[in-house]
Amino acid sequence: GGCGYLAAFLAPLAVLTVMLAPGLQTSSVIPPAMDVVATASMAARQAAPVGAQAEKRLPAGPDQDVLKRFEERLDQKLDAIGVRLEEKLNAGIEATGLDKKLKEKLDAALAATLEDQLEVQLAKKIGGLASSIDESVGSTIEAKISKQVDAKLDRKVDFRVHKLVSLGTFKNIPTALDADGKRRVQLPPFNFVPFKTSNCSVVGLSTVPRDWCGLNETLTRMSCFDRWERTYMEENAGALAKGLRAIRAPGCFPHGVSVATMGYFRTGSTLLYNTARVWGALGGTGSTTGTGFTGGWSCKDPRLTGIGVPGNQQESCSSVCKDHLWTTGVAENIPVLLMSRRDPFYSVCSRKLMDMWCNPPPIKGRQYTSEEVLDYKAKCKVDAVLERNESINQCHMLMAMQADIYWERQAYGKTIAHDVLMESYKADPHAEVKAVGKAMGICDEAVNDEALVEFNVRMGKELHTKPGEDMGITQMHDVHTPEQRSKKCAKLENFMRSDAACREWMDNRAAPTANAVLRRYQAE
Secondary structure (H helix, E strand, O other), X not given: OOOHHHXXXXXXXXHHHHHOHXXXXXXXXXXXXXXXXXXXXXXXXXXXXXXXXXXXXOOOOOOHHHHHHHHHHHHHHHHOOHHHHHHHHHHXXXXXXXXXXXXXXXXXXXXOOHHHHHHHHHHHHHHHHHHOOOOOOHHHHHHHHHHHHXXXXXXXXXXXXXXXXXXXXXXXXXXXXXXXXXXXXXXXXXXXXXXXXXXXOOOOOOOOOOOOEOOOOOHHHHOXXXXXXXXXXHHOHHHHHHHHHHHOOOOOOOEOOEEEEEEOOOOOHHHHHHHHHHXXXXXXXXXXXXXXXXXXXXXXXXXXXXXXXXXXXXXXXXXXXXXXXXXXXXXXXXXXXXXXXXXXXXXXXXXXXXXXXXXXXXXXXXXXXXXXXXXXXXXXXXXXXXXXXXXXXXXXXXXXXXXXXXXXXXXXXXXXXXXXXXXHHHHOHXXXXXXXXXXXXXXXXXXXXXXXXXXXXXXXXXXXXXXXOOHHHHXXXXXXXHHHHHHHOOOHHHHHHOOHHHHHHHHOOOOHHHOHHHHHHHHO
16 A cells, blocks of 8 residues: 655655755765555646646756766756655654654544545645755756655655555555556565576566676676676686586575675665675576676666566576665565665665765754855864764664664564674685575575685675776675774763763664664564
8 A cells, every 4th residue: 555645744854955965965866665655645746737747858958968978967867866865764764753654644644535635745745845956057957856756755655555554563555556547457466486497588677677796688787797807707717617517406506596795874885786796696697607696776666677487488597686775575475685784883884885874863844055055064164063963863873773784674574694794704705605505595505515615705805906897797886994984973982982872782783682762663
């Protein structure tokens, strides 16, 4: 069932996000998820006044190409607000007590005239957004931000409704409708059973993001191995031969598996993704070309990709994806979830070094100019009180990210196959590489092969040394040095430890059992 019709009390969160748009910064792209509720929202939005939604059309004449280029650039910039938008939504949900209000108001809302209420509230929200943005590009920005706000809010609410319904709290929720008014077809449940062998080719596969590795006909993209990895395999073919025979023997690699690698920001989740990618590319192929394996950014519901789903052409293909946030259908259907965590100090410090830091606090009815954002950042970085608060807020935001992933996975009765602590990887990378392979379901003979494990460990070292190589395959980003941390983050640890919840989390090396936000979710 959908919950877009709760826009009456969710609308302030969306307006809040848009008013803060000039200050949003991120280095990641979080594609919007469109689920049952988002479909209902789109249906109602189509019924809203045309003038409230329509984007400005490009005028005819010599300036048309310039405006087209502007819109393309604008699209890129707006995509980049995804992660920051998620942070603001989480903060807004926390501040407004969304979960509590949902429990209190959902039953009453269901008795209302749902579609009429939805149409009215969406029209109001769209009008409010348009009036808060500069008129020169207002309609374009409004339409794109509105889509992200709707998708993320709808998904968060829809999951909570789903959980309450599954517990028997609410009944008789109307079935969501598609845009044409027909009942939405529900996908069947998915229970993964691995295939012993694979005859799959992912070349040309259209059900996964088109920038995933393995989809194109060129050698550099077909194999899902980067250039260093391909060279290493060629130069060490003799040493790798025994392990490759083992991992490619029938029944050793769980063909058809989809693996999600996740973690809160700056935990080593990219290293985890690449460790799993190398295991997947080694075993999920059946050859050195890698035609049966794909992977990349943004995890998808296996029921939509068809990977591992009997009867689909790609049933015996395999994949590894990286993400920081759940998208629809993944938490309950991804066969294997691998997590990463790290001493929270290093994660918070990394965000400061990336300048994901000191954005002005949200104030209802206030829209900051770019100059005000820069002024606040400058003041925050030298004001001990402001920076202490920022350090604690960042810590709690990361706790909430970990809690969201753990809680939603566990709420569906699923498990986390392995949670890699970055400090443990540094201390014994060979042990963690083996643990990741075993958690993916690979047989012991391959997981314990010294040459395969050493190859994977060497890959991690190369990734750290040359993070900018083949980023389209590795998804890697810059790494930070002890000197940078010493210069910019000297006071952060004491600031963070002044908060009891952060201190407990830090003392327990970011263990989910020490996450106060997760404990609150479980208690509620």
